Amino acid sequence: MPDRDCSNELRQQVETLVADKSPVKIQAGDSKAFYGNPVDANPLSVSAHRGIVHYEPTELVITARCGTSLTEIEKTLADNRQILGFEPPHFGNNATLGGSIATGLSGPARPFRGAARDFVLGMRILNGNSEVLHFGGEVMKNVAGYDVSRLFTGSLGTLGIMLDISLKVVPSPEVELTVEYEMQEADAIQRANELSAQAFPITAACYDGERLFLRLSGNDAAVSSAHKRIGGDIFKNAVAFWDNLREQRHPFFQSQLPLWRLSLAPATPPLEIAGKQFIDWGGAQRWLVSNEEPARIRKLVSERGGHATLFRGTQDAPVFQPLSGKMRELHSNLKLAFDPHGLFNPGRMYPEF
Amino acid sequence: MELIADSGYDADMNTHAESTGKPTVSRKEVVRALQSLLPREAVLYDPEDTRPYECDGLSAYRQTPWVVALPETVAQVQTILRYCHEYAIPVIARGAGTGLSGGALPGKNCLLLSLAKFNRILEIDRLNRTARVQPGVRNLAISEAARAYGLYYAPDPSSQIACSIGGNVAENSGGVHCLKYGLTVHNIQQLQVLTMDGELITIGGSGLDSPGFDLLALLTGSEGMLGVITEITVKLLPIPQRAQVLLAAFDDNARAGEAVGAIISAGLIPAGLEMMDNLAIRAAEDFVKVGYPTDAAAILLCEMDGSNEEVSRDVMRVREMLLACGATEVRTASSDAERLQMWQGRKAAFPAVGRLSPDYYCMDGTIPRKQLPFVLKRIGELSREYGLAVANVFHAGDGNLHPLILYDANKPGELKRTEEFGGKILELCVEVGGTITGEHGVGIEKINQMCIQFQPLELEQFHRVKAAFDPNGLLNPGKAVPTLHRCAELGGMHVHHGKLPHPELERF
DSSP: OOOBOOHHHHHHHHHHHHHHTOOEEEESSOTTTTSSSOOOSEEEEOTTSBOEEEEEGGGTEEEEETTSBHHHHHHHHHHTTEEOTTOOOOOSTTOBHHHHHHHTOOOTTHHHHOOHHHHEEEEEEEOTTSOEEEEEOSSSOOOSSOOHHHHHTTSTTSSOEEEEEEEEOEEOOSEEEEEEEEOOHHHHHHHHHHHHTSSOOEEEEEEOSSEEEEEEEEOHHHHHHHHHHHOOEEOTTHHHHHHHHHTTOSGGGOOSSOEEEEEOOTTOOOOOOSSEEEEEGGGTEEEEEOOSOHHHHHHHHHHTTOEEEEEESOOSSOSSOOOOHHHHHHHHHHHHHHOTTOOBSTTSSOTTO | OOOSSOOOOOHHHHOSOGGGSSOSSOHHHHHHHHHHHSOGGGEEOSHHHHGGGSOOSOTTSOOOOSEEEOOOSHHHHHHHHHHHHHTTOOEEEESSSOOSSOTTOOOTTOEEEEOTTOOOEEEEETTTTEEEEOTTSBHHHHHHHHGGGTEEOOOOOTTTTTOBHHHHHHHTOOOTTHHHHOOGGGSEEEEEEEOTTSOEEEEEOSSSOOSSSOHHHHHTTOTTSSOEEEEEEEEOEEOOSEEEEEEEEESOHHHHHHHHHHHHHTTOOOSEEEEEEHHHHHHHHHHHOOOOOTTOSEEEEEEEEESHHHHHHHHHHHHHHHHHTTOSEEEEOSSHHHHHHHHHHHHTHHHHHHHHSSEEEEOOOBOOGGGHHHHHHHHHHHHHHHTOOEEEEEEGGGTEEEEEEEEOTTSTTHHHHHHHHHHHHHHHHHHTTOBSOSSSOOTTTTTTTHHHHSOHHHHHHHHHHHHHHOTTOOBSTTSSSOOHHHHHHHTOOOOBTTBOSOTTSOOO
């Protein structure tokens, strides 16, 4: 598909939606359609609004339209020895920048390099009054006005359409090395966090139930000196391993049971819960395949200050952990502030909007 | 109003809310009510006592507060907010008062809510690398407390010895190290916030994310407009094994700017990358005597951190690059003492410039790095045009400029000329694709430039965000986001196709 700026067409489409009071489901590559509650509305495709608008490697910034293929962006960056620091999962061949930022998902590097929201610098959005607005920009530091572009990140398209997105990019590490250690779960959590509390160039830490894997990234000197100090066996198949983890192609994810994502303080001791777990983000993100009662899972996790998302599969439970009274009110108010007619992705995040 | 500067700040004029027009209760009644809710000494109303709160770090703007409250517990803050909410009394939260944009400037008929007594570090969690602190805790105190665990809090504004973490969150403060380690928004994990109606909410979580919208990002940098922060959980990072700084001298500003680009495009991310121009170098050297080359047009300070081996290698590479970019001299600190000395000149640059001139005005624009030579040239031209000297200090790595305009407030008209000159610099930043504020916030100082940075529809969207949290406009009224009326009166409104947006609005 050719690069095209469809801002104006999209704005007109939203104008019609306002007139018809007709809600829509925003979609592009549909690779992350499984994520969130189902939306019962006509699709509005933003796929044609695509193309890299501006990329200047020395400024460490890329701006692209929402329908731009994530693969194309990553390839363009790779040609200049740069990467998206948050390692967004694709979940298919058609992933777009818009979907990646709307879901706000991040890969294994997240605890060490930052999440999708940490790299978002600015956005041009289309709100529910069919207004095209620009927030943030292409500079690293910007505190003029509220941080609307980070608010949109991870809002699942419920606040509006993100037309163009500017992201900070980072240099590719010269060298990467993954080491593995065989150990028990509690020891793995302890070790991963002990090492993360010391100055090592760790960029990923996961535990598959038997082995702790740590990825070191940086220049040659940094990686080899760190390896000397932390030991561990060199893991050969590392690139494919981390890719498969990020994309949920690892055998752990090949289950018919519901997949839960548990977000916790990283050093939280092992959770006693029915099912199987795979620990990522040094303990801060724990995947759980389980038939356990949703209410029990959520109680266990929230007692520890975390939250649980029903990532894949169906259960008699909302996808996202429900919000309390005042927080629910603030969310509804914000939704109204951007999308007063309730046009965009109704119910995808919470049933209230 | 007893304003020294012609800020035009008036809570009545700038806010949407009807509620701030006239207080529904008298000052006397407010004092009496607060005294019944708080310990007696926690309520100040005598101008003798309230004068210390008449301004923040932007001292050109002053107003004696109406009433000041100094609560000590979250329950007290909650009680105050409920009372103010009921009687429609505007509330201005204040931390250490070091802010540079007048965000904590008192307003007419507004309660000034000082959080200075919230100064305890509640918990340091070594394994989870977090610290739970009260909002009045000084930025540097967190790193000092965390040092025993080999950890530190990365954002380090130059005022870190005095500024409070609550204010850092409200302004999304940066610092010398944010090129590599990010701003406040990247380094906090959870907030406890009281909304204007006195509801206590928790934003963020003990993990790395939370369900729902990213309110943590929205609240960061919201300048006290959306809620009152009562507790903060910050992220801590391991202290790098080693840090080393290089100092490079250049006989031309543009060459120094090119060197910054060269380092970044080589794939290196320095922990700090700072630039000072000749006037700033001479001022600093005269003040702290650290051996800066006073004949250089510009110097770059470049700090690399990491493991021993990594730093050794990176320092070599950076050194070669700096020389290749035309540096006339490159020094490497041979000891930690020498490294700190090199930084001392940079960190003391503001007070050093303050010695050259009775007053100085600090700007805070951010620009794309490649525009640095052009912007410097334009600032030089403007400096001659206005007849006011400028010393330039930059966070060069992330394009954040701090031009310091030297002036004398006692000379008639000089402050006004300075503000106009400053406004021109900010407009220049917007023109080249940058922003009017990188880390100091809008407050009252840059409220007019917001009309240039944003279109009316965007400002309206901001007002709707504000109303989602504070429908009566009681929190910090008139700061951060201008009304469309104000912009229209300034003539800063953009005219499209010969038509003014919102013709229904009254103007002038």
